[in-house]
Amino acid sequence: MKIGIVCYPTFGGSGVVATELGLELSKRGHEIHFITYNQPVRLELLSNNVHYHEVNVPEYPLFHYQPYELALSSKLVDMVKLHKIEILHVHYAIPHAYAAYMAKKMLEEEGVFIPIVTTLHGTDITLVGSHPFYKPAVTFSINKSDAVTAVSQSLKDDTLRLFNIKKDINVVSNFIDLEKYNDKFTDCQRGMMANDDEKIITHISNLRPVKRSQDVISIFYNIQKEMPAKLMLIGEGPEREHIELRCQELGILDKVIFFGKSNEIDKILCFSDLFLLPSQTESFGLAALEAMASGVPVISSNTGGIPEVNIHGVSGFLSEVGDVADMSKNALYILSDKERLSTFKKNAKQTAEKYDLHTIVPQYEAIYEDTLAKY
Ligand code: GMT
Structure with missing residues (x-):
């Protein structure tokens, strides 16, 4: 599969999991495209199957806040078309799931259809996502994802308690390369x-x-x-x-x-x-x-x-x-x-x-296959 991965490229757990996932998927023969604002910190090795596309947000003084979601969704549209990416896996709901949905809608206008898998990592739900200012956007982006995963049963329970979610949430634990x-x-x-x-x-x-x-x-x-x-x-x-x-x-x-x-x-x-x-x-x-x-x-x-x-x-x-x-x-x-x-x-x-990643990564692969099959 050709898989686009969107994550925070930092030392935080969500970025680490997304990076390790992409690397393992590439070893398993998939073509991986990381799309984010910096090269993920654990992405040391770029290979034939691993690509990194930087999202640039030009500074403009008119903008008090630089519009990262806009830049990200535009980049997603361009990269999906250019590399024929088949599925987008976004880590962290804010703003990645939101930007991916916008990209999906823009692509539909051009006759390109792409499913979105959203992985919830924690603070997007428990700390930030439940803030009343973000809640409608987070609820919307989760419900509009084609598949949703949470990294623990506890996070799944929190998500269902805090948001009005109409989607099934699959628990796929974080993993480690033993x-x-x-x-x-x-x-x-x-x-x-x-x-x-x-x-x-x-x-x-x-x-x-x-x-x-x-x-x-x-x-x-x-x-x-x-x-x-x-x-x-x-x-x-x-x-x-x-x-x-x-x-x-x-x-x-x-x-x-x-x-x-x-x-x-x-x-x-x-x-x-x-x-x-x-x-x-x-x-x-x-x-x-x-x-x-x-x-x-x-x-x-x-x-x-x-x-x-x-x-x-x-x-x-x-x-x-x-x-x-x-x-x-x-x-x-x-x-x-x-x-x-x-x-x-x-x-x-x-x-x-x-x-062990050999146990968990196939669970993500199965979700991609299932999502693509339904699409
Ligand atoms: O812990 C943080 O503040 C970073 C945050 C992140 O988004 O990277 O970590 C969250 O995701 C990790 C990977 O799934 C989890 O292992 C952390 O428990 C989770 N942090 C919190 O829920 C506070």
């Missing part, structure tokens, strides 16, 4: 980051308030009071400065390593002992899955789709949002016993296997 994590790093550089007796705690996020990164600091503070430990923080975002200040106030700045945005999270995860994800809400928690695939147990909140991924008492522990004391207690429980830690590590890796 081979990438399968002991590839025989030279796992733990010694560069910490002493042998120090436990390595990791958190990866866009450091937005929804991630509750202040809780990460509080949990780590409680851990390092009981045992030698270091905290690896990966990602950039609006909370970064507050976090640094808080670490300074607590006197733990020398135990915290800020990596910023990184394309090498698998290398960092390979030497981590514990992953923290105390988010306010999370439709899936791809970062937790990436940690688990590296054999890192997860201490997380019990919210959204996280309990579908992190299994309480098996791959880690779940606590109520904001219950820093419980999360700290659970973290210390796992870390304080060598054998227990090793069991949780093994369990985490095993739990992640359910999300």
Whole structure:
């Protein structure tokens, strides 16, 4: 198939999933066209089957807001015609599903018919999409998609609760390329980051308030009071400065390593002992899955789709949002016993296997085939 993929080209989970999906589909013989405003961060390799088309939005002073949806829908029209793209898969409803629908309608005028598959990722529904200003447009774009998928059962339930949806929503979980994590790093550089007796705690996020990164600091503070430990923080975002200040106030700045945005999270995860994800809400928690695939147990909140991924008492522990004391207690429980830690590590890796891309990507292929067949 010739598949157009629209996504945010950033480090966020939706962009990562869309990129990994496109790459795997290309390996399976499909021709993939990424259409977005920057080359997706995980798209390192362009090949015969993988193409990237940049959406340009020229700055014009008259526009207080530059019209990205317009530029995107025009680009979609051009690329579908030029490359004979057969199906569009848009990740994140806002504004991608909306722009794709406009493109579809423009193409129809020219006798070109193309179905749209929309994947809902989370914040498009739970945070942004349900905002009254966006709600009619999001509802419309979901209902007008030819197929809709959500990355967890919890996100599907939220979508049906928050919007008046007349379409079936298929749950297709996020996935992971397990081979990438399968002991590839025989030279796992733990010694560069910490002493042998120090436990390595990791958190990866866009450091937005929804991630509750202040809780990460509080949990780590409680851990390092009981045992030698270091905290690896990966990602950039609006909370970064507050976090640094808080670490300074607590006197733990020398135990915290800020990596910023990184394309090498698998290398960092390979030497981590514990992953923290105390988010306010999370439709899936791809970062937790990436940690688990590296054999890192997860201490997380019990919210959204996280309990579908992190299994309480098996791959880690779940606590109520904001219950820093419980999360700290659970973290210390796992870390304080060598054998227990090793069991949780093994369990985490095993739990992640359910999300292997070889299991999940064919589910998307089946949806494309089914959608095209009905079209
Ligand atoms: O977490 C974010 O703020 C980024 C956001 C995104 O759109 O990339 O992540 C969402 O999609 C990911 C991929 O499906 C999920 O793993 C994240 O849980 C979800 N984030 C939220 O629901 C807050």
